[in-house]
Amino acid sequence: MGTLVVLAVVVGLVGLVVRSMIRDKKKGKSLQCGSDCSHCGGHCH
16 A cells, blocks of 8 residues: 555656646756756757
């Protein structure tokens, strides 16, 4: 039972991280560019 609870928590956290990354990408932010694509020379698009 404890394993299932830990698994559910881990899956939930991974889902939140992925959702955050998708939202940032839609806003024009990117991890490769230091979260500011205006300074990367156009490599984000």
